[in-house]
Amino acid sequence: MANEVVRVVTRCNDAEETNHLxxxxxxxxxxxxxxYHLMRNTELKTCDLSSNVIKKIPPKFAIKFNFITDLNLSHNQMSKLPTELADIGCLEVLDISYNSFIALPQVCFKIPKLRILKANNNAIIEIDTEEMVASDKLELVDLRHNPFTRVTQRKLLKAEVPYKIELSEFVEEDW
Structure with missing residues (x-):
């Protein structure tokens, strides 16, 4: 436990100089x-919280770190995101891969400057393609390796969106 605390404090100190936490x-x-206290006077550009056991991000995260352009939340245990993430006006890359999402968080399509969304390797079964709002900034949505239903897979393949959607090949389940 003490080693982890020292590691976190050391990395926060490094981020004061590099703006990359x-x-x-x-x-x-x-x-x-x-x-949040250690970083209160630092304008972070990136934040990597990957490979932890985080279950949720609090709403205050978006308030405290509202200038980040790249947020990596991959390899955690998250199943939802706070709607306040849409308030991070500079966020361009969001990685929520390798988590426990069963639905793609709608906040992802409300982040104003988001260009790349990585949501691969989750437990996403269905996506309401009607709600996939056409973003003028979004370039790529990676949805590979999710257990989509055949209907959802077809909807995504036919979705007329101005960005690229990456999907795995559909594998028929043997019952």
Whole structure:
């Protein structure tokens, strides 16, 4: 436990100079309040929270880190995102791959400058393609390796969106 605390503090100190906060592989269950305190005078550009055991991101995350352009939340245990993420006006890349999402969070399509959304390797079964709002900035949505239903897979293949949707080949289940 003490080693993880030292690691987090050291990485926060590094981020003060680089504006890139890397808290990957720190065994975090959440973003500690101390991180918000340590980073209060730093305008972060990127934040890497990958490979932890985080279940949720609090709404205040978007308020405290509202200038980040790249947010990596991959390899955690998340199943939802706060709607406040849409308030991160500079966010261009969001990685929520390798989590526990069963539905693609609608907030992803409300982030104003989001260009790349990585949501591969989750447990997403269905996506309401009607709600996939056409974003004028979005370039790529990676949805590979999700257990979509055949109907959802077809809808996604036929979706007329101005961005690229990456899908895995549909594999028929043997019952």
């Amino acid at each position: 890397d808290l990957s592989e720190c065994e975090l269950m959440q973003v500690p309040d101390a991180v």
